Amino acid sequence: MLSFKKITMAVALGAAFVLAGPLSTTAMASSDGDAALGKKVFNKCKACHSFKKNKFGPNLAGIYGKPAAGVAKYKYSKAMKAANITWDDANLDGFLKKPKKFIKKTKMSFGGLKKEKDRKNVIAYLKSKM
Secondary structure: OOOHHHHHHHHHHHHHHHHHOOOOHHHHHHHHOOHHHHHHHHHHOOOOOOOOOOOOOOOOOOOOOOEOOOOOOOOOOHHHHOOOOEOOHHHHHHHHHOHHHHOOOOOOOOOOOOOHHHHHHHHHHHHHOO
16 A cells, blocks of 8 residues: 555656656757767767867867857858857757758768767767867
C-alpha cells in the first residue's frame, strides 16, 4: 500500500514535469555531448577552422553564445551576416547537420555531420573552448 508521503511526492514530481513542459531533443543536445569525443569529430573541421586564428573559416574560440558573423577580421558571406542568429545548441545543431540548408548561400562548403551524436559531441567540444 502506498503511503501518503509517496503519493504526495509522485503528484509533486508529475506536476513539476507538466509545469516544465516538454523537453526538446535540441535542448538536451549539450547534456548528451562528450567534449573528448567532439574533439575527435572536430578533426574534420581543422582544415578550415582553428581556435587560435582565422583560416579559410573563422576562428571558433568562444563561438558558443556569439552571434553569427561575430568573429573579428573574418570576411563572412552576405548570408551569414544576415542570419541574425546566436550560436546556441539548436542553431549549431541545425548548421552542423546541413550548413547550406540551414543558412542558404553560406560560404561553408562542408556537407555536414549526419550523426546526431557527432553534432552533440562537437557542440560540447565548442562549449569547452569558451
